[in-house]
């Protein structure tokens with residue numbers, strides 16, 4: 001998942017009545033995907049896991065997805081990846097009298113047929129601007145159906161979503177309020193050249209629960225000795241320090257980063273919080289390193305002063321030298 005900024009801007013631009021662009025501080029939010037296919041995949045995974053939490057892990061083969069035959073094949077691919085049984089994908093024939101939008105009654109009928117067999121309807125996908133004929137599925141009615149059966153309601157507006165920036169097209173989003181997720185491709189009509197698919201979710205916790213792995217390195221922690229351009233170091237705590245320098249080093253990282261001049265991250269090695277200084281930018285020169293080192297020393301000195309501990313050794317580097325020995329960098 002990428003950042004939430006662009007989706008919220010786009011939401012304002014498109015005048016989405018869906019309150020998601022205001023919801024980042026509450027439950028919802030926006031996240032950029034590369035493509036609409038990725039968007040439908042991630043929300044399907046979130047919906048699947050939400051359903052499995054409710055019905056039990058062994059219910060996967062009972063979960064059913066509903067969409068019209070005009071839905072983009074991305075949904076079918078997403079179902080394959082998510083482990084939805086092929087026979088549990090209901091392809092409801094669109095209505096030729098509605099420019100090939102799906103009739104809500106047909107979706108309701110399919111659900112009613114499945115329920116007595118113990119199947120679990122969990123996901124319905126509507127399209128605003130189908131690939132074939134630019135049909136718009138009836139969002140309010142499909143939203144009500146989804147709500148009645150506690151299903152995830154996704155709206156794929158990959159192509160046509162951008163047009164809703166124009167007031168005269170906004171009525172096509174009537175009913176969007178009931179959606180759990182909504183997606184449009186900025187790289188189609190939104191003057192964005194590179195893959196940029198804007199996805200909003202009503203409750204971001206489902207995406208986070210499904211897709212977070214939370215490994216140490218994604219928490220700015222890489223458990224590795226110094227190699228290549230990475231130097232791991234820590235400010236030595238006093239022997240009596242109860243948390244063994246954790247707070248001290250965290251504060252040093254915080255104050256160095258707050259300066260706005262450098263950005264360092266941290267890791268945990270042998271249970272100890274260790275700071276990481278890595279040179280990644282190709283234009284970095286020696287004077288940058290020296291300035292960074294000076295800044296670290298200055299911040300460390302200030303910190304030590306604040307802690308009223310003047311007799312600490314300066315900095316101990318825990319990284320290994322080329323000879324494999326642990327080395328100090330005082």
Ligand SMILES: Cc1ncc(COP(=O)(O)O)c(C=O)c1O
Pocket residue numbers: 034035036037038072074127129130131156157158159185197
């Ligand atoms: C309605 C609709 N949904 C999904 C897609 C797939 O978009 P992407 O290529 O970003 O996955 C398209 C592509 O044209 C589309 O028109």
